[in-house]
Amino acid sequence: MRWRGRKESRNVEDRRGASGPALGGLGGRGGMLNLLPMVFKVLGFKGGLIAVLALGAYGLFSGNLGSMLGTGNIQTTNKQQTVQQNAAEKELVSFVSVVLADTEATWQGLFKEMGGNYKEPRLVLFRNAVQSACGLGQAATGPFYCPADQKVYIDLSFYDDLKRRFKAPGDFAQAYVLAHEVGHHVQTLLGISSKVHKAKSSLSKVQANQLSVRQELQADCFAGIWAHHADRSRQLLEQGDVDEALTAASAIGDDRLQKQAQGHVTPDSFTHGSSSQRVNWFKVGLSSGNIKACDTFSTNKL
Structure with missing residues (x-):
């Protein structure tokens, strides 16, 4: 990705230097879990599956962004504590801030075309655990989006898991994770998340x-839309970037995660989609760049 030297978002909260929230009230943490009950936040799988699922969709991709003392754009919630970080982490903070800013540019333009205004989400960087308006979030469950406070949360160590555990290296794979979480924010602004949440209350577990x-x-698909415009309008992508995103999307498919965690696949318990479905819908957004093309609710074939 051609991200160095580009504009960084001002919507970043760095909570990495804050003391962890007291364990106690697990509320209902949102995130890719957006619509998913707290139980689904983790996709109901254990260990690595939980982290992966959180990463990818509602959970499988939720993010944390923190900025270093070195960037004036990052807001620190606890100014009395210095964030200890190495050079690699500092660069990663700059990276996620640039990616967030680029998603803002894309969605501001698209919402304007629709006659609306895009309310930018905030990105919260944390370590180990964090308190959100949706409850307690933990690094083990991966990045997540909370619709109650309209913030994306991420422990940057998740990117190490993405590379080593899920075998999905590359900066664009990391960007895809963040763009997916921002996609949940777009769903919240469009009223999609609230409709899904309401509908699920009257459905069976399998239907939900x-x-x-x-x-x-x-x-x-919305993450693919961002990639489309980042490439067409700002030439952000380099050769191999799309393949990195597709590898990440495939790595966090429910079928692959379940196979790794329990040795078999149970489609009725899928909450994020199979590897092939995730790859396909990212491609739909990438090729079209159009929100209407991402109507996953009306199609009979996912």
């Missing part, structure tokens, strides 16, 4: 899971 899959796949 199926609705969650459609929501997650739409967030993947």
